[in-house]
Amino acid sequence: MEDSAKAFSHLDNATNMPVMVNISGKEVTHRVAVAQSIVALTEEIAAQLNNNDIQTKKGPVFQTAIIAGTMAVKRTADLIPLCHPLPIENCKFDVSLNAYYEVIIHCTVSVTSKTGVEMEALTGASVAALTIYDMCKAFSHDIIIKETKLLKKTGGKSDYNG
Structure with a gap:
């Protein structure tokens, strides 16, 4: 699709009002998303x-x-107004500290559904990062949540591998 043909999926074209995406015609597929947050300590x-x-x-x-991030994954539809509630099949976190004092958080989420789990993975990684900040702020407020981004998604209309 060319950039000129792209449109925001959560806006009704006729009224320009917010809408939940209609997924009734979409195919059920196995979908996986991986998101990353980085917290500089x-x-x-x-x-x-x-x-x-x-x-x-x-x-x-x-x-x-990890527990907070998992809870957030399961509650994404309660936090992001136009997300569909999804029956999450798997949620996994990898958390590690690198040589630059950065905590690297990877959140992988999967579901078999008509819509993807990008927002769930991003929400999980974000809340895990916020939890690290909260638990470490007594040492210092010089903690920086540097970035949260989608690394990969598969199983929908188009795959992404950032």
């Missing part, structure tokens, strides 16, 4: 890493972020 916070997690008075940071 300070050296002081990163130094607290022990056994692949950071332990705080509130609990283990990465484990708590």
Whole structure:
């Protein structure tokens, strides 16, 4: 599709009002989306890493972020007004700290449905990042949530591999 033919999918062309996308005519396929968030920590916070997690008075940071992210994936339709509620089949997080004191969060979500799970993966990665910020801010407020982006999606009308 050429750029000139593209349109916002959540706007009714006749009224220019917001609408939920009609998926009744779409094919049911297995759909997967992978999103990433990056959280830059300070050296002081990163130094607290022990056994692949950071332990705080509130609990283990990465484990708590995974639980929060999973909860967010399941509640995406409650948070993003025009998202369809989906029966999530799988949700997996990978959380690691790199040499630059950045926490790399990958959220992979899958469903067999008429619509994709990009927003669920992005929401999961975002909430996991926010949870890391919340749990580490007692050390420093110099934490930066650098980016959240879609890395990959498969199974719909078009695949994406960013």
